Amino acid sequence: MNDLAPLLTPEGRALLDEVRGTDPAQELAVATRLRRAHPAELVSAALGQARLRQRAVAKFGAQDAGRMFFTPNGVEQSTRASVAAYRARRMRELGVTSVADLCCGIGGDAIALARAGIRVLAVDRDHLAVAAARANAEALGLAELIEVREADVTEVDTSGYDAVFADPARRGGRGRIFDPEAYSPPLSWAIQAARTAPRAAALKIAPGVPHEAIPSDAEAEWISDGGDVKEAVLWFGTEPGAVRATLLPGPRTLRGGDLPDPAVRPVGRYLYEPDGAVIRAHLVAEVAGQVGGGLLDATIAYVTADELRPTPYATAYAITDHLPFNVKKLKALLREREIGTLTVKKRGSAVEPEELRRKVRPQGPHAATVFLTRVAGAPAMLIGHPA
Template structure:
């Protein structure tokens, strides 16, 4: 049985509508009831698809996810819609009218590109994945702009297209089941070297890569961009045909872009009144110096990306905290302080500390002491293990 093909039939679509809002706890009862009137395999496929759609709502929004078709890997590996929309708009601003989307998956990026008015050739080698991408283009009314082709991406002629987008697989099957991340760019499928060679043949190109890519692996002619969405780093992208050698951190929503200026590493300075925690995209892009310069601040420690300053300056690229206490690392002292201040909600953040936040939380606050909230940073100050208690600063509106 081809699950997706059967779900695309009138009976399959009707069954999908019926099980759309089924809660996990109710699946067994619903399946038992529906199997009296429908083939068991179709019922299982519909319930499985409903489960995937519920998971996908966080990435695609409830309205689109309820109409789309997914595979388990497709939900996990698809680009978040906010990020895909931002990238599609970047292509549009470059004057791109057609894109070869290689390793298209279930079509998340292709959908965003088409909605930006760009014609897309979406290519993947997996037949079930291609079927989902084709169904999604049709379901969202984008079939005229998206051509889905089942093929080996390394055999596709990209010359007719204004731009190339490559999203290579970065997960491998684990022994015993499941999939794990791949950290070696040459272990991507296809390898990063192939994607770079292909990008060099196109007027414009974007290669989606893991945020942890070593900077030394970035080609000299590429612009590297790290993207975070609501403070969570989602991906890195190598752009070709834009600004060779430039480093950029982009924060969504917005977008807000911080561009590298080649500043030297910021110096270490004494702990000031404020601590700033740079956005993850800023840290990955090695642009902490640019933020420190904006804040007239310095580092707590030369190896740690926490910035300190004497005055507060709001910035979208870092979260500001007002430091209330500075203590050498000592569990008993922290526990006593939290009890004294009747803390009931404790946030633990760390950089440069081997202590696990959950373990520390259990030790210092086995039960809530009150209703107050506190944030503690486990870090180093000039090499010494240190605890900094701080309150988030809420800039005036």
């Protein structure tokens, strides 16, 4: 079904309520029963929407996901609600009262902006996504703040809005798109649109964007949620040239201080694993400064130090052993210490964690973490546990 309209009718809504939470193993039996009283296409659409809602719980929470409407791409590409809410709060703190949301998809960012009290024009050229965005604004009681328009974003006049938010499509028929100029629309167009915004603008981009591709008049922010890097954002109208890493929940924000790269030093009592947003933002030096540490290797984002200094921007591990890389020695050490639960982390190593687990076959009541990495250029294994 290429139209949400049948699901928005009283019959469609009743079906959605009836199939809510359907176990995938029971779908065939449920579909067979419901097709006796309803059109087969409508039943299939309702069951498909129920599956999408179940997938969307991780991003939107059970309450919102159970009322919203989704497309397969919408579930995959939507911003996690916690990240969208953080960005909306930043917009509000910048004094923004109206936003043109370009490439709005199913409306996740527009919802967050509206909940922050901001008036939104949500634009997308995908007919089904626009239908979902409009239905979501109504379902969540935000229709008065969100105007949804089906149009080519490059042809929309945004001059009547304080700010622009753009989320260019970064997926094509062959999967993810890594070249910013292959985004739809291209990143260069989005940057020009952002520069014309009267008060502020934010462009959501892939977290792996090369730093050299960031314009000098933009602030670059990398955002992680629960330790997972979710996105990078280019902000205009804030702090040109600034770099920050923001960790959710919190938020906790680490700002760049133009520090030199930390020195390489011997393995200390503690290893600090910086959050992924910190690493993407190239702010490992700031973490090393906070904990009084240095690097294990000039090319590896692991910090080592002799003291335990808590920081929200890195996870600390107490290191018990430092060995050259050797599977037999690791296996013997794990057997001696009766370690059965082995967490494997790696940076700068080609060894796959599952492959290592199969070879060492950990057994016993104790737990440990092994880091496969390089120390001053040499392959090494560090064994420890969360501090």
